[in-house]
Amino acid sequence: MIESIDIRDLGVIAQASLPLGPGFTAITGETGAGKTMVVTALGLLLGGRADAAAVRRGAHQASVDGRWNIDEATSVAERVRDAGGLLDEIGVNEAGEHRVELTLGRSVSAEGRSRAQVGGRSAPIGVLAELGEKLVVLHGQSDQMRLRTASAQRDALDRFAGKKLRRALTAYTTAFETWKTTRETLAMLIEQRDLRHAEAERLRIALEEIEAADPQPGEEDELTALAERLTNVEDLRLAAASAREALSAEEIEGGADVSALLDHARRQLERAVGFDATLAPIVEQLTGLGYQVAELTGELSTYLATLDSDGAHELEQIQERRALLSNLVRKHGPRYEDVLELRAVGSQRLLELDSDESRIDELGARVETEHAAVLTTAAELTAVRTAAATRMSAAVSTELTALAMAQAKVTVAVEPLPEPGSHGADQITFLLAPHNGAEPRPVAKGASGGELSRVMLALEVVIATNEPLPTFVFDEVDAGVGGAAAIEIGRRLASLARSAQVIVVTHLAQVAAFAGNHLAVVKDDDGRVTASSVRQLREDERLAEMARLLSGLADSENALAHAGELLALAASENATP
Secondary structure, three states, X not given: OEEEEEEXXXXXXXXXXXXXXXXXXXXXXOOOOOHHHHHHHHHHHOOOOOOHHHEOOOOOEEEEEEEEEEEOOOHHHHHHHHOOOOOEEEEEOOXXXXXXXXXXXXXXXXXXXXXXXXXXXXXXXXXHHHHXXXXXXXXXXXXXXXXXXXXXXXXXXXXXXXXXHHHHHHHHHHHHHHHHHHHHHHHHHHHOHHHHHHHHHHHHHHHHHHHHHOOOOOHHHHHHHHHHHHHXXXXXXXXXXXXXXXXXXXXXXXXXXXXXXHHHHHHHHHHHOOOXXXXXXXXXXXXXXXXXXXXXXXXXXXXHHHHOOOHHHHHHHHHHHHHHHHHHHHHHOOOHHHHHHHHHHHHHHHHHHHOHHHHHHHHHHHHHHHHHHHHHHHHHHHHHHHHHHHHHHHHHHHHHHOOOOOOOEEEEEEEEEEEEEOOEEEEEEEEEEOOOOOOOEEHHHHOOHHHHHHHHHHHHHHHHHHOOOOEEEEEOOOOOOOXXXXXXXXXXXXXXXXXXXXXXXXXXHHHHOOOOEEEEEEEEEOOOOEEEEEEEXXXXXXXXXXXXXHHOOOOOHHHHHHHHHHHHHHHHHHHOO
């Protein structure tokens, strides 16, 4: 139950506090005073879309705060704690319920930024929407038009059918989504069969070429190095021969070779080492250098011997191999590593492609099995809806009798769709025969605004018996209604308010008379800016507002008398259990 709502700078409302509480609350006011802003404010608290245009002109932001009195043991309290929100203790009521206070907040800046608070803590807007589904049924003027749509009529029937319907719908949805996924996969495979067959042929040819060439990791770099060496073999031979002669040769132009110079230096120091022992390490190093020079000379001789082989024939073979590998890269690259990777993973991919036919057969069989499951669960869902539709038709027709449509009959028709859809295999249509002898016609086509208002109210009343929610909010539920019908709507709202909180924005005194709590949205226009506030009406103030609603004149004696009669009638009926 909503205890109160505080509004600041929303639309024409500068600042307002709405004391709500249990039972039936009526909200009235002059045209343009901002009655609908109350519903807008509640919509924001319940996660509705934020619109910067709703921020009061000249204000930085609009804000709405609401206080709820809820049962601590409900899923709402659990979700608030999951979101990090806090709940304030209230106490234990007469029914033994442990009650706590929940605060929700929403702000919208003039730039369009929106923030939400749950239990005094910042939270995503989506959390407000989750809580709103469990706290309030909100019907704005647009919902009456939405009732004309097939989806809204199906949703209403499903809500009435309750838990049994939800179980059947869950089973159907699971079967339908499984069948849909398998069917889409099968269709894709069949559609792409020719493309995948062509891919398999290309891959098979590519693997045959690669296997025949048998490329090895690092081979391309090795062949490049070998080709570079053989192409420059004469320069390599001259350089190696010159280096070997410089290190050790019998004759060398310009003087002795390195080996001879090292040997001469060693002998000179050996003659002097007897006079100074510190020369001994140097002698050892010169001796070691002589050995190293001899080793280097041998290595150069070996290197020269390798250059003396048939390099021309070897170079030809290397170039042929490089050309073969380059051709593979050009076809299956663009890099040499890509060729090696294709060789490594291509076989598995080819196996997948070659198995398409068997997979198509397997999926085809699965589609048939899963489609059978869809039809079975759809039939179970249809059975639940059909049974609920019969009960709902009778219940809504009975409710319409209490709403001054004594001869009206509503029929909830459940008809098969050509193909199962995401919500089942049923087309739900609400038919209305407004009086005896009238042909039932879809409410989407034949119902007037007043009839649609009463059908919607009747629906909510009967749905509430199966799936009760703590709060109902109606905006202009009495649109297009007047006279005796308006009184009957007031009576039915008062009856609904015995088991739930009911908040109604109305322009009819006949409806407002049955409210136990009457709030008026009051407009103050100083000629420059219109500002509205909300006032809880008591006795004479309420009588004057009722008179204004009846005649447009708050001080008309006739209107005041009529208003007094309405209030007395409502008070008498509300006092009767």
